[in-house]
Amino acid sequence: VPAQVSLRDALDESQRSDSVAADVAIVWRPPAAFFREQPRLRLVFNLGAGVDALLALPTLPRHVPLLRLQDAGMAGALAEYVLAAVLHAYRGLDVYARQQAAGQWQPRTPPPRGQWPVGVLGLGALGGAIARALHAHGFAVRGFARSAHAIDGVDCRAGGARDVHGEFGRFLDGLQALVSVLPLTADNAGVLDAAAWTRVARGAHVINVGRGQHIVEADLLAALDAGQLGGATLDVFAVEPLPADHPFWRHPRVRLTPHVSALTPMQPAVEQIAARLAAWRRGEPLTGVVDFSRGY
């Protein structure tokens, strides 16, 4: 992520060169020591939407507002990545790749898009953009989040994501594709497990652009091997970079990318932070503040 890397480099540079006590920090995966060395912070910007790694730092000051990036070009990039993955599955391009390898010429007809349900798990700024993009392409879209949402044309449901016999299960029922864009919280690690896969359509496709920890990896591999899941497009992993000996690298039903679904474009990110910083200085209410008890 060049934008992020160059900002991190700049940050590293500033840490090395001085010990100025700053009012505002703009951070991306800072070392734990950073917050000890900056005791006077009054505002912290995270250069991304996910703050799970930051919240795991014991040094993060809990009395200072933590702001996360809101969209800033990420939603478009993420929706595009997900659309590419959904179209790949819907048009059977994975099946045709296997047919090509086997020398088979065998046309298939996809069902009408409206009869091919796609579920979006997580309906914040990013999940909402994904759901709207899929709906605009004619798919039958369902959404699920902890709290209630309303998105035109999308069947939105709310509840706990462990309740596979309740609302979460009804959200999953018969999905042909499931997109997860959940933030990682203490509540939702491992929420996509064997029980979840029993509810989706046989041969469904899983697309994970949230966090790797939402998926129980052994259950995913078992569901792929059993044919209950037809394929997985994974951009995020519990450990990144994905360890060299991980079975995802070589699994024929797994397509993986190195955490590139929502690369943050530099310019929109800088503009958003500058605008929000100026608003803060004018004493206006802060937006996009992380709720520490909620975890995002």
Place this chain on the structure above:
Amino acid sequence: VPAQVSLRDALDESQRSDSVAADVAIVWRPPAAFFREQPRLRLVFNLGAGVDALLALPTLPRHVPLLRLQDAGMAGALAEYVLAAVLHAYRGLDVYARQQAAGQWQPRTPPPRGQWPVGVLGLGALGGAIARALHAHGFAVRGFARSAHAIDGVDCRAGGARDVHGEFGRFLDGLQALVSVLPLTADNAGVLDAAAWTRVARGAHVINVGRGQHIVEADLLAALDAGQLGGATLDVFAVEPLPADHPFWRHPRVRLTPHVSALTPMQPAVEQIAARLAAWRRGEPLTGVVDFSRGY
């Protein structure tokens, strides 16, 4: 193509069961004998957009209006297929597939979409829909056709598709992706040859949903092997089904599908033909009539 197959089956059935001299024929790849056995036809509908195979039949009556299907759901399906292929190339999913096979974790940043030119060759109902869909997704879109077209946001050029040192060459210059949706005519077979590949960006992606005969296959393979082209997504071939010993099957830079980019949905096709037939009976002007001299 189930819709087409079932209609062809119905047609085969009717040919077998009677020898009624019909006024109107609705055909898809009829045998040459069909037109000899139907000397009283006053109107012929082709159940598809491409009429090249039909025009090659010496028995096709030249004094009877030949109508081809106009869109009827095909444009949406075709634009979706092309969008999936363009997004695949733009987001580097082919590169990531190779990295996955090699166990490499190496994020790449795509350039802004507006700096990633995509060319659409052929701007009829289908090419126009493709160009508009790509433009709506933010790509810099150029179009080329024999005659002048105007499409909002698309840089449309016109001329002869053999003139790589003229307007056609300027259309090709620096394209990152080239989509061909040309109808096959006597003039344009083999138009995508080595000379054309010298004009596009190094590593460009070719997507062919027109007819296989537009591509000089040996030149395409040479350009892929030399790295001048980065990949090809091919849905149509000079001979279909693609012969078992054809090098496309095994080429690592070729993704092929068995002529499924624009499957004709049954219901819209039937409705369109019924509406145009009713208009003809009312004596209204015919639309979508094939120009025999032009070839489409």
